[in-house]
Amino acid sequence: MKKTGKILLVILFILALPFLVALFVNNDYAVEREITINKARPVVFKFVKHLKNQDSYNKWVRMDPEMKKDYKGTDGTKGFVYSWDGEEAGKGEQEIRNLIEGERIDLELRFIKPFESTASAHLITEALSADQTRVKWGMKGRSPYPMNFMNLFMDSMLGKDLETSLSDLKNILEKNELTVK
Secondary structure, three states: OOOHHHHHHHHHHHHHHHHHHHHHOOOOOEEEEEEEEEEHHHHHHHHOOOOHHHHHHHHHHHHOOOOEEEEEEOOOOOOOOOEEEEEEOOOEEEEEEEEOOOOOEEEEEEEOOOOOEEEEEEEEEEEEEOOEEEEEEEEEEEEEOHHHHHHHHHHHHHHHHHHHHHHHHHHHHHHOOOOOO
């Protein structure tokens, strides 16, 4: 019986550990990645400001090709909303909240499934030369306790997906696959 009691205590400790750790983890997270694209800033910005173009480079959109999509407003302008509902990507929407032409797009992401959450994202373009542009893609949000435990892994998990998406964006733009939707 002593052995069974010790095993149960170890199991309880293992189960409780994430909850204990979450007490000391920041509720806020922020992740940003960047890439240099060998194209002029106006060309890059014109492509990324249209959210429908994310179908060709955004890892989360591409992982669920059968997802249902809905659009409200004029793509590439403030107030445009891109909604999705899929098996892999869940359900949610993103809205262009602010747009500084040629420079920056600020998005609000509203996740509905598999869990409700709100985050903000940005895409920033910076001219490095006449034919070279740095693109920064970032996301930040807040996770309530005990979900904030996942913030320990957010930079590596979310960052990897941003890197994949940015790499795909670079390939598309540098190969002149510029079909604006």
